[in-house]
Amino acid sequence: MIPFAYQVFSTVIQEGTFQKAALKLNVTPSAISHSITQLENELGFPIFIRSRSGAELTANGRTILPIIQEILNSQARLEQEAADINGLNSGSIRIGAFSSVCINWLPPIIQSFKKQYPNIDISVSQSGFNEIVQNVKNGTLDLGFAVMPVSENLIVDDLVKDEIYCVAPKGFVPKNKKSVTNEDLEDRDFILQSGDYDRDTKAALDYYGIQPNLIHFSIDDQSIVAMVEAGLGLGILPELALQKIIGDVAVYPFEHPFYRSIGLATSAVQAKAPSTQKMIETIKAFVGKKYPEALLVRN
Numbered sequence: 001m002i003p004f005a006y007q008v009f010s011t012v013i014q015e016g017t018f019q020k021a022a023l024k025l026n027v028t029p030s031a032i033s034h035s036i037t038q039l040e041n042e043l044g045f046p047i048f049i050r051s052r053s054g055a056e057l058t059a060n061g062r063t064i065l066p067i068i069q070e071i072l073n074s075q076a077r078l079e080q081e082a083a084d085i086n087g088l089n090s091g092s093i094r095i096g097a098f099s100s101v102c103i104n105w106l107p108p109i110i111q112s113f114k115k116q117y118p119n120i121d122i123s124v125s126q127s128g129f130n131e132i133v134q135n136v137k138n139g140t141l142d143l144g145f146a147v148m149p150v151s152e153n154l155i156v157d158d159l160v161k162d163e164i165y166c167v168a169p170k171g172f173v174p175k176n177k178k179s180v181t182n183e184d185l186e187d188r189d190f191i192l193q194s195g196d197y198d199r200d201t202k203a204a205l206d207y208y209g210i211q212p213n214l215i216h217f218s219i220d221d222q223s224i225v226a227m228v229e230a231g232l233g234l235g236i237l238p239e240l241a242l243q244k245i246i247g248d249v250a251v252y253p254f255e256h257p258f259y260r261s262i263g264l265a266t267s268a269v270q271a272k273a274p275s276t277q278k279m280i281e282t283i284k285a286f287v288g289k290k291y292p293e294a295l296l297v298r299n
Helices: 004-015 018-025 029-043 059-085 099-104 106-116 129-138 199-207 221-229 274-290
Strands: 048-051 054-057 091-097 120-126 143-147 155-169 190-193 215-218 234-238 249-253 259-266
Touching: 004 018, 004 029, 004 059, 018 029, 054 059, 059 091, 059 129, 059 274, 091 099, 091 129, 091 274, 099 106, 099 120, 106 120, 106 274, 120 274, 129 143, 129 259, 143 274, 155 199, 155 221, 155 274, 190 221, 199 234, 199 259, 215 221, 221 234, 221 249, 259 274
Parallel strands: 091 120, 091 143, 190 215, 190 234
Antiparallel strands: 048 054, 143 259, 155 234, 155 249, 155 259
């Protein structure tokens, strides 16, 4: 049996405050505080910094996080294996994804999965690429959609290449009428998410000699399009992010194509869980059917 304090520890991290953790676990805030204090006494060091705004892990708390999370994950896998042996198909799966995957892929994936395995609970958290990978590594997520390459020691399946496009105000036409070249980008400001100034997007900007002082950061994909629509600069977005974006803008490929590679990451331990295995199969089947050439481009 897993000590209740371990469940409290993990829930406080997920919820951010003792109050929210108490609501999630259906106990009183004092019970949460008592459990954490008891755990800290047993360990011999503080694991949370408590404040009015919430609870934050100490350095020692961050060190023990993956260990306690692995204990909780092992218990969950044991319960899933027992349920699978008994033919109950129960369990849980925690997925991390960035916004365009949440919008375009996860609804049909989860819908398909639920038809086959209605008793498996699914939770989804949306965040940036690096945070997703770290949460898969420390065990607070079972699966995470990531942009390649992934440097952590995880199991990563390459799913699809997603072409990166230039988003411009309506009326903008490249000089060659087809694709964006160096001539079209001279002295242009660019708008993108701060987390996107990395990897493939940065490679495109560097290739065309876009200086950092010409780059302005926005909140999300839709706000980038809104700012481009208002004539505040050009945007760079991959095809998946553009599929359900609303805006009166023009979208053109770059003369020299750039792609981001979307992958699916899990840990070697978590990959053994029956629910994780079933979700991986469902995701691969969806992507394989939708993109038989493993390439996502404009039609």
